[in-house]
Amino acid sequence: MNCSTLIRRLGLATAALALSLFAGSGVADSKGLIKFHEADWTGNLINGKIVEILLTEHLDYEVEYVFLPAGPAAWEAIVAGDIDVAFEFWPTYSPERHQYIAEYGGDGSVEYFGETGLVGKSGWYVPRYMLEGDESRGIEATAPDLESWEQLNKYKDLFATPETAPKGRLLACPIPAWQAGDELRVEKLGLDFHPVVLGTEVAQFAELEAAYTRGEPLLVYMWEPHWTHALYDLVKLRLPEYTDECFDAEAGWVQPCDWPDELPYNFGSATLKDRHPDVHTVVRSFSIDNEQQTAMVYEVDVNERDVEEVVREWMAANEDVWRAWLPM
Amino acid sequence: MPATSKERYQWGALIAALTLLLVLSKLEVLALHAFPEALSKGFTFAEWVNAVEDWLREHYRWLTxxxxxxxxxxxxxxxxxxxxxxxxxVTLGIALLALRFGGLRLALFSVVAVLFWGVVDMWKPAMETLGLIGISVFISVVIGVLVGVACSQSNLMWSIVRPVLDTMQTMPTFVYLIPAIFFFGIGDPPAVAATVIYALPPAVRLTNLGIRQVSVETVEAARAFGSTTVQTLLKVQLPLAMPSIMMGVNQTVMMGLGMVVIATFIGAGGLGYEVWGALRRIKVGWALEGGLCIVFMAILFDRLGYAISQAREGRAASRFRLLPERWEHQPLARGVEHAIGVVYALCAALSRGLTLVVASAAERVARLVAGDDGARGLRELVTRHAFLLTSLVLLVALVVIDRYLLSFGAFPEAWEYSMRKPVDRALNELKVNEGFYAFTTFIRAAVFLWILDPLADLLAWLPWWYFTGIVALVAWISAGRTVALVSIACLLFIGAVDLWSVSMFTLATILASVLICMLIGLPIGILAACSDWVESIVRPILDAMQTLPPFVYLVPVLMFFGGNVVSAVIATVIYAVPPLIRLTNLGIREVSAQSIEAASSFGSTFMQTMTKVKLPLALPSIMMGVNQAVIFAVAMTVITPLIGGAGLGQEVFTALSVIDTGKGFEAGLAIVFIAVVLDRITQAWSRRRQQALGLES
Structure with a gap:
């Protein structure tokens, strides 16, 4: 044996030793690993944390989060087996959603676990101080009779910005992919407004925050439940009432109406039922309402508390609620 | 063609073009504003891309x-x-590596950088990012060196690979995140795939370059001694190309770190996730912590990589290990250095002793297995690597102590310091400050009303064929027929995929950003060139601006200027202005002393020397700066949609959120083509100035 083979062997032996030294931190015995989708809004994190605690502490599972900013990519990831459970998906108004449900739900590669229990409401909002003023901040009511779309043109100058003048500015739905249909409403209702699409929710909140802290007029597309409502007092403007003629599943928005309720849903791997029936039971029965979730989201986003701490507090106070979700 | 007649000819063309423009505005008859539908109807590029993708998915997904x-x-x-x-x-390991190759200063810096991750409570994400980058870089280097070697052996291969590399580097990364999801799933593996695609080109380029630069004589000599092609490659060309290859590795690491935040969009964890999470919640302090972690990692690897690539050539021996050399005459400094020297000597003695013990033990064991020769070889090998051996022993000992004796535990909480609250508080105060608000509002209105809006209106108003004609003409005059034809092809593609008006808006944003970059960058660059004092302030700021992931300053821009197209322009300016300042400064400083001397001896004043001598001579360099600013601005269009930017970048984002690869590619290619046209034209300007000045043959 010559020198280099010896060294090679010694090297191998050292590597093996090192590996055995570090590989010690193995996985504890558990019934399996469940992969949750982690989206980038807090509501999704809270739902996930509640179910995670149930699975890890009451059913002896391990939970891993797969981060993916929302979007139809989650469908693809579920089919591929990268995600087992995804919480609180907002349906949006995009016709693509029907295509996805047809494509993935239809062939049974993704299972629809049911509604979250939340009721989503979209609309055009203005700050309350525009209507009633705010004495504590020294803001006067600038549009006391503004309550529906019919008065918007009267006040368009209030909403105008350098970029939109002489028209008023409407901060439209920031995500084009949702196809919320602001443009169609502005056009068909004959509003002298320019819908501005900012591209991300972040930009939208930043504009909202900036305008609100300075007490400026603002017309913005927003939705509930959302943490901003806990910080800012916003009033939803009335739009023509929603009927079934307003929206077409294929073509999207046809008439300028108010938005219908959105029912966010949970979905995930179609094979979960066979692989881990007890997990399947929990995620199918999980349900949370606007009020409960908003309270927790407020604690996390506004008071900057830890998600786990907030969730545990809620669980301690609502044991009878989550006990019922666990399998018998 | 002589210069004067060419000049006249250009002016003629320009005037003719302007007249045509005037006629056009009067006669609406010719205004074929919309791109012919017949063309765009038949050219369903997105569908073709998606069809190819579907086919690949069906047949090759098992592989990916x-x-x-x-x-x-x-x-x-x-x-x-x-x-x-x-x-x-971990801290000690990186510090020892730095000590070995870069000396005491680098070692101390690396300790600070590594501890910073712990101090801001980002140890775990930092380790995740380290693992991700490590594996991505490893794969990139392996593939890169192999492809680079292949390219260096065949001109045909290189001519095929080169345009592919160009596209890989200019194609907005968000575009290939979509197919990465389809083929590699989500999470860290597709992030590695995307990072490899992005970080591969420099490894290929610099390997190829390094091998091609090995002199013909050396290769001939090797051949003459009877080496085969493979032997020449392995024993002669590759070792000689090593510095260049190491440089490629270094750049690969840097590019990989540039992907950290973007990879979050397909589910990668680590530091990028922290930055993105902070951005989502508009928390500047948090984003800054994550961003600084990335910056420290980048600087650390950059310096370390540089030190390793230089190690072969031997460092210039410096008498002072820690303090700057110019303090040599201070007794205190000498004392400190002396103390350090003693510690060094002590450590070295200990290390040698340990090595000796290990070496003789190894020799004894080896003699049993491999006989005398092997044993002596081993002993020599061990003695030669005293530093490595001692470090390994030290590290393993620490691991063993941690595991079996007493645990070091997690990073001590007492050392943690969060800069989130103070930073956020300071920014919030600034946000409601009346004076500052008036200032930001003024800038916002000024940029929009005077620069962006007029430009956007003009570009939207020009008919597509007219604009194409103007661009082709400019390209022809400045860069020749090939570039003109390429420009036409690029613009026709943009029209045919139905992205004309969106692209014009993007172009307006880019041009507005570059214009503002010039307004800000040129004066600063000139000032820095005039005064060493200004330069010493500007330089570290530029360094920080260039290593900080742009995502970090998106948040403050968003807070101060709101979410809108102007914010996008401002963020782009912050990103694109450093190279312009650098190259302006460099260009002026490089003007030869003789020229300046000559000018002053003819009695020119400071201003005259500056405007008549320095600036004209520095113009090629300044033009390169403009060219860089343009390229950087184009790269930024994909990131600004996060704070309200519109145009092609937003199309890419929308495609990502509905995972439509075809649409993403269309918009991505449109961005690439805009970059190609702008790059070729501005480069040609710079080159022509250089030729005119006789600076380049």
Missing amino acids: RGISEGLAVALKAAERFLLGLPWVV
């Missing part, structure tokens, strides 16, 4: 998913290994 599974295992192992190591060991 397999790779993905393998990657996942490797990543898990790397992550577990790094997180399993006590923080003391």
Whole structure:
């Protein structure tokens, strides 16, 4: 044996030793690993944390989060087996959603676990101080009779910005992919407004925050439940009432109406039922309402508390609620 | 063609063009504003891309998913290994590496950088990022060197690979995140795949370059001694190309770190996730912490990589290890250095002693197995690597102590310091400050009303064929027929995929950003060139601006200027202005002393020397700066949609959120083509100035 083979062997032996030294931190015995989708809004994190605690502490599972900013990519990831459970998906108004449900739900590669229990409401909002003023901040009511779309043109100058003048500015739905249909409403209702699409929710909140802290007029597309409502007092403007003629599943928005309720849903791997029936039971029965979730989201986003701490507090106070979700 | 007649000819063309423009505005008859539908109807590029993707998915997904599974295992192992190591060991390990190759100063810096991750409570994400980058870089380097070697052996191969590399580098990364999801799933494996695609080009380029630069004589000599092609390559060309290859590795690491935040969009964890999470919640302090972690990692690897690539050539021996050399005459400094020297000598003695013991033990064991020769060889090998051996012993000892004797535990909480609250508080105060608000509002209105809006209106108003004609003319005059034809092809593609008006808006944003860059960058560059004092202030700021991931300053821009197109322009300016300042400064400083001397001897004043001599001579360099600013501005269009930017970048984002690869590619290619046209034209300007000045043959 010559020198280099010896060294090679010694090297191998050292590597093996090192590996055995570090590989010690193995996985504890558990019934399996469940992969949750982690989206980038807090509501999704809270739902996930509640179910995670149930699975890890009451059913002896391990939970891993797969981060993916929302979007139809989650469908693809579920089919591929990268995600087992995804919480609180907002349906949006995009016709693509029907295509996805047809494509993935239809062939049974993704299972629809049911509604979250939340009721989503979209609309055009203005700050309350525009209507009633705010004495504590020294803001006067600038549009006391503004309550529906019919008065918007009267006040368009209030909403105008350098970029939109002489028209008023409407901060439209920031995500084009949702196809919320602001443009169609502005056009068909004959509003002298320019819908501005900012591209991300972040930009939208930043504009909202900036305008609100300075007490400026603002017309913005927003939705509930959302943490901003806990910080800012916003009033939803009335739009023509929603009927079934307003929206077409294929073509999207046809008439300028108010938005219908959105029912966010949970979905995930179609094979979960066979692989881990007890997990399947929990995620199918999980349900949370606007009020409960908003309270927790407020604690996390506004008071900057830890998600786990907030969730545990809620669980301690609502044991009878989550006990019922666990399998018998 | 002589210069004067060419000049006249250009002016004629320009005037003719302007007249045509005037006629056009009067006669609406010719205004074929819309791109012919017949063309765009037949050219369903997005559908073709998607069809190819579907086919690939159907037939080759098993392969990519397999790779993905393998990657996942490797990543898990790397992550577990790094997180399993006590923080003391990681810090010491990196510090020893830095000490070995870069000396005491680099070692101290690396300790600060590594401890910073712990101090801001980002140890875990930092280790995740380290693992991800490590594996991505490893794969990139392996593939890169192999492809680079292949390219260096065949001109045909290189001419095929080169345009592919160009596209890989200019194509907005968000575009290939979509197919990465389809083929590699989500999470860390597709992030590795995307990072490899982005970080591969410099490894290929610099390997190819390094091998091609080995002199013909050396290769001939090797051949003459009877080496085969493979032998020449392995024994002569590759070793000689090593510095260049190491440079490629260094750049690959840098590019990989540039992907950290973007990879979050397909589910990669680590520091990028922290930055993105902070951005989502508009928390500047948090984003800054994550961003600084990335900056420290980047600087650390950059310096370390540089030190390693220089190590072969031997460092210039410096008498002072820690303090600057110019303090040599201070007794205190000498005392400190002396003390350090003693510690050094002590450590070296200890290390030698230990090595001796290990070496003789190894020799004795080896003699039993491999006989005398092997034993002596081993002994020599061990003695030669005293530093490595001592470091390993030290590190393993620490791991053993941590595991079996007393645990170092997690990073001590008492050392943690969060800069989130103070930073956020300061920014919030600034936000409601009346004076500052008036200032930001003024800038916002000024940029929009005077620069962006007029430009956007003009570009939207010009008919597509007219604009194409103007661009082709400019390209022809400045860069020749080929570039003109390429420009026409690029613009026709943009029209045919139905992205004309969106692209014009993007172009307006880019031009507005570059214009503002020039307004800000040129004066600063000139000032820095005039005064060393200004330069010493400007330089570190530029360094920080260039290493900070742009995502970090998106948040303050968003807070101060709101979410709108102007914010996008401002963020672009911040990103694109550093190279312009640098090259302006460099260009002026490089003007030869003789020229300046000559000018002053003819009695020119300071201003005259500046405007008549320095600036004209520095113009090629300044033009290169403008060219760089343009390229940087184009790259930024994909990131600004996050704070309200519109145009092609937003199209890419929308495509990503509905995972439509075809649409993403269309918009991505449109961005690439805009970059190509702008790059070729501005480069040609710079080159022509250089030729005119006789600076380049």
